Amino acid sequence: MSMELIHETLATVKRRNPNEPEFLQAATEVLESIEPAIRRHKKYRDARILERLVEPERQIIFRVPWIDDRGQVQVNRGFRIQFNSAIGPYKGGLRFHPTVCASILKFLGFEQIFKNSLTTLPMGGAKGGSDFDPKGKSDQEVMRFCQSFMTELFRHIGPDTDVPAGDIGVGAREVGYLYGQYKRLRNEFTGVLTGKGLQWGGSLIRTEATGYGAVYFAQEMLKTRGESMEGKVCVVSGSGNVAQYTIEKLNQLGARAVTMSDSNGFIHDPDGIDEEKLAWTMDLKNVRRGRIKEYADKFKARYYEGATPWSIKCDCAFPSATQNEITGQDARTMLENGCYLVSEGANMPTDPDGVHIFLSKKILYGPGKAANAGGVATSGLEMSQNSMRLSWSREEVDRKLHQIMITIHQNAFNTAKEYGLPGNLVAGANIAGFTKVADAMVDQGLI
Ligand code: NDP
Ligand code: 2IT
Helix, strand or coil: CHHHHHHHHHHHHHHHCCCCHHHHHHHHHHHHHCHHHHHHCHHHHHCCHHHHHCCCCEEEEEEEEEECCCCCEEEEEEEEEEEECCCCCEEEEEEECCCCCHHHHHHHHHHHHHHHHHCCCCCEEEEEEECCCCCCCCHHHHHHHHHHHHHHHHHHCECCCEEEECECCECHHHHHHHHHHHHHHHCCCCCCCCCCCHHHCCCCCHHHHHHHHHHHHHHHHHHCCCCCCCCCEEEECCCCHHHHHHHHHHHHCCCEECEEEECCEEEECCCCCCHHHHHHHHHHHHHCCCCCHHHHHHHCCEEEECCCHHHCCCCEEECCCCCCCECHHHHHHHHHCCCCEEECCCCCCECHHHHHHHHHCCCEEECHHHHCHHHHHHHHHHHHHHHHCCCCCHHHHHHHHHHHHHHHHHHHHHHHHHCCCCCCHHHHHHHHHHHHHHHHHHHCCCC
């Protein structure tokens, strides 16, 4: 009966949101895996929690006009999906990428609800962004775009209402321009964005947090089998914020990261991307804004144009680029090559076929909403520091981040067991994240 309810709800999602495949994919994965909780708790069925959960509280879509360096008017589309505020102010990143559309931001906002719930901190779920492409744009163009974007967004956000942050295409530079414009418009210095610069309200470790967190989560998964990261050969995709700090933490723990990628291809460096090569890559990607191919030329590694790194033999994989980057076929290849741990730094990087394969083969599989929750968790710590008008040391924030990742793993692991699905961290994370939000929605009446 509860499965019927879930399928009816998903049919409504499909009917109401035609042409939103990513959102339907995320909703299907979550709803199907929380069936045991829907079955067990009549109060969720009576309060029609599922039907309410899949409908965002508010969606804002707006025009973003700006002037490029040639003096031409450009127009992009801006979004903010305020999905759920049952347990705290809306919280989630902004993505600037040409593929951005309602479907992608709704999948990300939906995932964010459960991820934020898992962090143990009081944050609701949201996501936003634009189809603006920062690639190939000058700093001035990026600034003018960010100022125009914020000129509309500012009226919808606030430190107790909605606190955006970065995601793909939105890093320190973009957060700086966005924050500057918010401050001018409001005449207030508040913690309205996270991922801020360290001199103006940012938290130590926020830059590192998602990557570090994904590795801390992997450590916890390995511990259940009495193993550690030491000596593990790791395949990493992406070469942006999450990939960079995943590799930094892997190096610190004695593991060996052998790949990185961008949307053009991937590099394979069997000797490992050590500290020096990583520092060079950070300059390439964060300052010079070049392509990963240059790494192969610089360090005599192999470059594979137009391919993803999943064919490379490894013990552990850290997908850290984008959604659906691991297909069912990739998953099969990875298992054949001996990969037995996947910790998702990206959001929904594995397609449904791939997830099914990882779960049925019972490898150590940490889904994004658990494994990459360290980023938003540290955003939550940045919000606390802003509210208290003080800043914690690097060690203090790292210690809190590490403890949060341990707790998330424990919660997902124990919840999976409690609901009769031992080892299934997809079900464990979804059910644990869901029940907290669902209980809050029941307590607060018809919201
Ligand atoms: P960045 O913009 O810093 O880096 C993104 C990386 O992924 C780049 O190497 C980029 O290559 C590659 N990439 C992006 N889109 C595609 C695509 N369609 N196909 C192939 N490669 C692609 O973003 P982040 O590192 O911040 O984000 C990476 C992932 O982690 C995303 O899924 C994001 O949602 C998730 N995440 C990020 C968090 C954060 O705190 N930043 C927190 C939690 C999750 P190219 O330069 O060629 O575009
Ligand atoms: O997907 C994510 O969790 C993020 N991009 C980080 C969100 C945040 O508010 O720090």
